[in-house]
Amino acid sequence: MAQLTNNFSDWLNQRVDTESSFAFSEAVRSPSLSKLAGGIFPTRKDEEWRYTPLGPVLDSSPGKDSASELDIDFISNLKQAVPTGHTIIFINGDYSEKYSDDPLSLDDTGLSITHLTQLKGPALKMAEDIIVHSNLTDDNIFQHISLGLSQAGLFIHVEKNAASKTPIHIIHISTAHSATSFTNPVNVVRLENNSHLKIVEQYASPGDSAVITVPANYIQLEDGAGLEYYRIGIENAETQHVCNTSVKVGASASFTSHQYLLGSNLTRSNLEVSFSGPGAEAVLRGVYLGDDNQHLDVRTYLDHAHPHCSSDQHFRGILNGHSRGVFNGLVLVREHAQKTDAQQSNKNLLLSRDARVDAKPQLEIFADDVKCAHGATVGELDSDALFYLQSRGIDKKDARLMLTRAFAAEVTQEIGIESLQTYVKGKIATSLDEIVSPRV
Amino acid sequence: MLSIKNLQVSVDEKPILKGLNLEVKAGEIHAIMGPNGSGKSTLAHVLSGREGYRVDAGSAHYKGLDLLEMAPEIRAREGMFLAFQYPIEIPGVNNTSFLKKALNEVRKHRGEEELDAIDFLSLIKKQMNLVEMKEDLLKRPVNQGFSGGEKKRNEILQMAVLNPTLAILDETDSGLDIDALRIVAGGVNKLRTPENAFVIITHYQRLLDYIVPDFVHVLSDGQIIKSGTKELAYELEERGYDWLLEDSEKV
Numbered sequence: 171m172a173q174l175t176n177n178f179s180d181w182l183n184q185r186v187d188t189e190s191s192f193a194f195s196e197a198v199r200s201p202s203l204s205k206l207a208g209g210i211f212p213t214r215k216d217e218e219w220r221y222t223p224l225g226p227v228l229d230s231s232p233g234k235d236s237a238s239e240l241d242i243d244f245i246s247n248l249k250q251a252v253p254t255g256h257t258i259i260f261i262n263g264d265y266s267e268k269y270s271d272d273p274l275s276l277d278d279t280g281l282s283i284t285h286l287t288q289l290k291g292p293a294l295k296m297a298e299d300i301i302v303h304s305n306l307t308d309d310n311i312f313q314h315i316s317l318g319l320s321q322a323g324l325f326i327h328v329e330k331n332a333a334s335k336t337p338i339h340i341i342h343i344s345t346a347h348s349a350t351s352f353t354n355p356v357n358v359v360r361l362e363n364n365s366h367l368k369i370v371e372q373y374a375s376p377g378d379s380a381v382i383t384v385p386a387n388y389i390q391l392e393d394g395a396g397l398e399y400y401r402i403g404i405e406n407a408e409t410q411h412v413c414n415t416s417v418k419v420g421a422s423a424s425f426t427s428h429q430y431l432l433g434s435n436l437t438r439s440n441l442e443v444s445f446s447g448p449g450a451e452a453v454l455r456g457v458y459l460g461d462d463n464q465h466l467d468v469r470t471y472l473d474h475a476h477p478h479c480s481s482d483q484h485f486r487g488i489l490n491g492h493s494r495g496v497f498n499g500l501v502l503v504r505e506h507a508q509k510t511d512a513q514q515s516n517k518n519l520l521l522s523r524d525a526r527v528d529a530k531p532q533l534e535i536f537a538d539d540v541k542c543a544h545g546a547t548v549g550e551l552d553s554d555a556l557f558y559l560q561s562r563g564i565d566k567k568d569a570r571l572m573l574t575r576a577f578a579a580e581v582t583q584e585i586g587i588e589s590l591q592t593y594v595k596g597k598i599a600t601s602l603d604e605i606v607s608p609r610v
Numbered sequence: 611m612l613s614i615k616n617l618q619v620s621v622d623e624k625p626i627l628k629g630l631n632l633e634v635k636a637g638e639i640h641a642i643m644g645p646n647g648s649g650k651s652t653l654a655h656v657l658s659g660r661e662g663y664r665v666d667a668g669s670a671h672y673k674g675l676d677l678l679e680m681a682p683e684i685r686a687r688e689g690m691f692l693a694f695q696y697p698i699e700i701p702g703v704n705n706t707s708f709l710k711k712a713l714n715e716v717r718k719h720r721g722e723e724e725l726d727a728i729d730f731l732s733l734i735k736k737q738m739n740l741v742e743m744k745e746d747l748l749k750r751p752v753n754q755g756f757s758g759g760e761k762k763r764n765e766i767l768q769m770a771v772l773n774p775t776l777a778i779l780d781e782t783d784s785g786l787d788i789d790a791l792r793i794v795a796g797g798v799n800k801l802r803t804p805e806n807a808f809v810i811i812t813h814y815q816r817l818l819d820y821i822v823p824d825f826v827h828v829l830s831d832g833q834i835i836k837s838g839t840k841e842l843a844y845e846l847e848e849r850g851y852d853w854l855l856e857d858s859e860k861v
């Protein structure tokens with residue numbers, strides 16, 4: 171279905187001529203630009219967008235004004251999430267030399283980080299190969315924005331057998347005075363055979379800056395590699411965030427992903443994982459926490475294209491006010507993918523009468539010797555547990571708070587970086603403090 | 611301390627307690643026995659303020675306060691404690707921080723200073739020895755994956771930490787092996803003072819060898835049909851409830 175004219179699309183197409191220093195080569199850009207020229211954005215008549223209105227994105231036409239001065243405390247608070255990490259900060263899509271760690275300080279054998287705009291020759295080819303062979307389909311218009319117009323992003327490359335000790339901590343801050351700010355960062359990640367890395371990506375927008383963020387991530391894990399990948403969104407209520415991530419997981423490789431959607435007005439996060447060899451594993455975790463009129467949409471697609479692979483998904487939603495959550499998870503087990511183990515669980519907690527969630531776990535199985543299970547629940551706090559806590563002297567509000575935090579902690583306790591676990595739990599606790607009220 | 615008069619309670623329009631009377635004074639231990647489904651747990655739940663029960667008539671006063679008007683957490687802070695027949699598991703809530711929070715709520719209410727982490731830990735270590743509980747159970751979520759016996763010990767640990775004025779133990783002995791039974795009973799006996807009281811719901815006279823009650827009551831079909839001393843428990847062990855039911859029908 172087509173939505174042919176909209177402010178956003180017009181604005182994007184103007185950008186083709188007014189901007190320069192795009193990240194990718196003409197060969198990659200031009201098919202994407204012609205897609206953008208077509209201006210075809212999905213509507214709610216498209217099955218994949220049934221629950222999520224794109225209005226807040228398509229109605230806006232971002233402008234350019236000088237970034238408002240950033241509070242240093244705001245930045246150091248974000249850095250706290252991973253004090254031991256190598257921090258790379260982008261402000262409105264521009265690399266911030268001032269706030270980022272000195273690239274020369276990164277002393278990790280086998281790990282290299284390059285700005286996409288500085289990629290040349292074989293390295294550019296390597297990055298673009300990963301993009302061209304990604305899982306994202308051609309009709310995914312948002313990836314064309316990234317490929318056609320992106321001016322910022324990183325190529326992160328780990329050579330074979332290298333185990334990076336430093337987590338890479340990428341922080342995207344969007345801020346503006348009056349106009350809507352727009353960023354479309356792209357990360358390309360390649361882990362060669364048996365290499366290991368942790369990446370933490372944080373998205374933040376202070377104050378009430380209006381922001382549109384359209385990130386794309388292309389990840390390739392080669393045989394035996396291991397990546398832990400964390401995304402944390404704590405943007406303000408004027409932020410629209412549409413993200414696509416494609417991950418290819420090679421034989422015996424392991425991909426662990428955590429997503430925490432703790433802010434924004436609208437977030438749509440699409441994560442597509444495919445196994446490109448046997449014996450691989452994917453662990454997907456996430457929490458979406460909504461209040462007021464927030465709309466948080468998590469989509470996962472898991473392609474079991476090889477035998478002996480396992481996937482384990484666990485997503486939890488907490489929704490208050492008039493907020494709305496969407497979980498849409500499709501697991502595809504192809505005919506020859508015998509001995510697949512695919513688990514998917516989605517649990518939702520509604521804290522108010524007007525909050526709502528659409529949970530749609532889907533399994534499509536074409537192999538016969540597999541172990542697959544999926545389930546989704548939507549409910550309120552357990553009244554027996556509430557009573558148990560109250561019967562020990564804890565008042566109703568605190569009891570609700572404890573149980574709601576505990577609900578999220580079932581996922582957050584698996585965060586494999588201690589400081590980040592503390593940080594995310596703290597963010598969730600602070601939000602819950604504000605929204606959990608005693609209910610009669 | 612506890613005075614229940616003509617208490618009538620129903621659940622979903624179904625009468626469960628049908629005019630129950632009970633007086634408990636400081637320093638006393640009362641045992642309540644009775645057939646399955648007679649209303650023992652219902653009584654314990656109503657006294658501790660669980661939702662879902664309708665009080666149709668009667669009253670319950672605790673330390674002169676109108677118990678039925680109080681929120682469950684206020685009852686707890688005023689010194690009431692219920693050891694649950696079926697303690698539930700609470701995933702994600704750490705056992706230690708839960709207990710610390712509970713104790714500090716109770717202390718605040720009593721006008722006592724809150725305990726910091728260090729003081730709390732030394733207190734809890736002492737009480738854990740009392741119930742001979744393994745330390746790693748404290749680090750786990752409340753009751754999660756605990757064995758039946760471990761759950762019951764955790765209830766007694768909570769009781770020992772909160773040091774209640776009136777403790778109601780709902781079949782804490784069920785499912786305990788003989789060693790655990792002795793430990794639980796030992797805990798109760800150590801906590802016993804002239805100022806506090808216990809109501810012990812049980813099916814087995816065995817427990818009453820370790821915790822000697824001052825009174826034994828038989829609850830049947832929502833009413834206390836007989837009260838006596840500990841000798842009554844022996845008689846029930848031997849003869850069952852039938853003779854009592856027949857007796858009460860004759861009356």
Ligand SMILES: Nc1ncnc2c1ncn2[C@@H]1O[C@H](COP(=O)(O)OP(=O)(O)OP(=O)(O)O)[C@@H](O)[C@H]1O
Nearest residue numbers: 621622626644645646647648649650651652653662
């Ligand atoms: N929430 C409820 N809904 C419907 N019936 C209930 C509810 N709670 C209790 N009852 C009924 O009330 C009666 C008394 O139950 P209660 O649990 O108080 O018995 P009890 O004396 O503790 O039994 P037991 O010795 O088996 O523990 C039973 O018939 C039970 O089915």
Ligand SMILES: [Mg+2]
Nearest residue numbers: 650651652695
């Ligand atoms: Mg019972």
